Amino acid sequence: MISVEEALEILLSNLPERKMERVPFQEALGRVLAEELVATCDIPPFNRSSMDGFAVRAVDVKNPPVELDVIGESRAGGGIPPGLKAGEAVAIMTGAPVPEGADAVEVIEQCELVAGGKKIRVLRPVQSKDNIAPQASEAKAGSVAITAGHRVGPAEIAVMATFGYSRVNVYGQPSVAIFATGDELVEVDATPQPDQIRNSNAYCLASQLRLMGLRADYLGIVRDDREELRRAMLAGLERDVLIITGGVSMGEYDFVRDVFQDLELEILFSKVAIKPGKPTVFARKGNKLVFGLPGNPISALITFECFVRPALGRLCGMTAPELPRMKGELQADMRQSPGRTAFMPAWVTWQDDGWKVEPLKWKSSADIIGFTGANATFIFPKNRDLLRRGEIVEIMLLPDFFVRQR
Ligand code: AMP
Numbered sequence: 001m002i003s004v005e006e007a008l009e010i011l012l013s014n015l016p017e018r019k020m021e022r023v024p025f026q027e028a029l030g031r032v033l034a035e036e037l038v039a040t041c042d043i044p045p046f047n048r049s050s051m052d053g054f055a056v057r058a059v060d061v062k063n064p065p066v067e068l069d070v071i072g073e074s075r076a077g078g079g080i081p082p083g084l085k086a087g088e089a090v091a092i093m094t095g096a097p098v099p100e101g102a103d104a105v106e107v108i109e110q111c112e113l114v115a116g117g118k119k120i121r122v123l124r125p126v127q128s129k130d131n132i133a134p135q136a137s138e139a140k141a142g143s144v145a146i147t148a149g150h151r152v153g154p155a156e157i158a159v160m161a162t163f164g165y166s167r168v169n170v171y172g173q174p175s176v177a178i179f180a181t182g183d184e185l186v187e188v189d190a191t192p193q194p195d196q197i198r199n200s201n202a203y204c205l206a207s208q209l210r211l212m213g214l215r216a217d218y219l220g221i222v223r224d225d226r227e228e229l230r231r232a233m234l235a236g237l238e239r240d241v242l243i244i245t246g247g248v249s250m251g252e253y254d255f256v257r258d259v260f261q262d263l264e265l266e267i268l269f270s271k272v273a274i275k276p277g278k279p280t281v282f283a284r285k286g287n288k289l290v291f292g293l294p295g296n297p298i299s300a301l302i303t304f305e306c307f308v309r310p311a312l313g314r315l316c317g318m319t320a321p322e323l324p325r326m327k328g329e330l331q332a333d334m335r336q337s338p339g340r341t342a343f344m345p346a347w348v349t350w351q352d353d354g355w356k357v358e359p360l361k362w363k364s365s366a367d368i369i370g371f372t373g374a375n376a377t378f379i380f381p382k383n384r385d386l387l388r389r390g391e392i393v394e395i396m397l398l399p400d401f402f403v404r405q406r
């Protein structure tokens with residue numbers, strides 16, 4: 001049995017090349033830029049006023065009050081204003097070009113209109129450069145605005161718009177297929193017989209993928225039958241990544257590993273010292289990745305976050321897609337049998353001066369209902385059997401942390 005860290009290492013050294021595609025810039029949200037975006041013009045494109053007021057020469061208003069002739073106006077989008085000379089001012093709005101000759105903008109609150117608006121009286125001195133954003137002070141044409149590898153958020157979309165990048169190169173998104181295995185499983189809209197349960201894992205995993213911005217093809221429920229599994233796997237292997245849940249344990253009817261062997265998949269690990277989720281299998285065939293996740297609902301959920309997410313995030317071009325970790329104070333004594341790193345569901349909140357970790361009451365790795373209140377997991381080190389209330393523990397935030405934000 002390998003450790004969680006060893007499993008991750010194996011996983012990350014077996015990832016195929018990332019793909020690239022060109023998309024309309026608005027579709028780049030959440031994607032990773034695969035090219036450098038260069039400023040196509042100066043920003044600001046001219047010396048820009050950052051206040052409403054009057055463009056002046058700072059030397060003219062050194063000893064206020066001073067009266068200046070108002071010779072014109074500069075407004076955003078209103079053309080380039082006339083230049084000004086000693087003793088003159090130009091009314092100016094936020095975002096408008098500063099006229100030639102002016103080196104400062106006096107804010108409107110410090111100016112009084114006199115002579116019916118033909119003149120102003122300036123009440124306070126300004127320093128040269130005050131309230132002016134100089135041309136190219138934010139970006140110089142030809143300079144790098146956003147480096148490759150950047151994940152695109154709203155600000156990056158704004159920069160693309162600013163520089164006229166209507167299409168951009170981003171890393172591709174892997175195509176993903178999911179199927180669930182188990183003779184006991186029925187679909188959501190069916191009424192289970194006494195020996196049956198509804199398939200919940202496929203939908204849970206599909207939701208986890210969606211929170212990563214990925215969509216999966218659902219290939220349905222597959223019986224615990226070697227031939228059926230083989231057919232479903234061949235269909236799944238047409239995608240970049242196949243996620244299977246169930247059938248990876250050591251039971252009489254757990255055929256997933258056998259079929260991996262039948263199809264000559266290279267099994268890279270098949271048992272990890274993680275709780276829940278020990279029988280997690282990771283395999284590849286050429287460029288295709290296959291995950292065999294355990295059937296217990298929380299095992300499937302946790303092993304997705306611990307193994308599938310880091311792999312898929314990297315295929316999408318991310319460099320650190322792992323869920324964020326932090327530390328917090330445990331609010332109750334907790335026990336476990338040592339030997340495996342355990343990820344325990346918790347409700348984590350900021351209180352007073354730190355993160356507090358309230359462990360959830362859950363019955364087992366099958367108890368998805370007990371897990372519904374979790375926004376994080378805390379990590380129970382594998383060499384420990386008791387964590388005491390008040391101890392500082394490591395927390396792995398779940399994507400639910402933001403989904404459940406109140
Ligand atoms: P397995 O990994 O196939 O041994 O399944 C372990 C447990 O998880 C069993 O109790 C299964 O009934 C349950 N299980 C397996 N697959 C699913 C699924 N897709 N949805 C909900 N429960 C499942």
Ligand code: MG
Nearest residue numbers: 182246247295
């Ligand atoms: Mg099963």
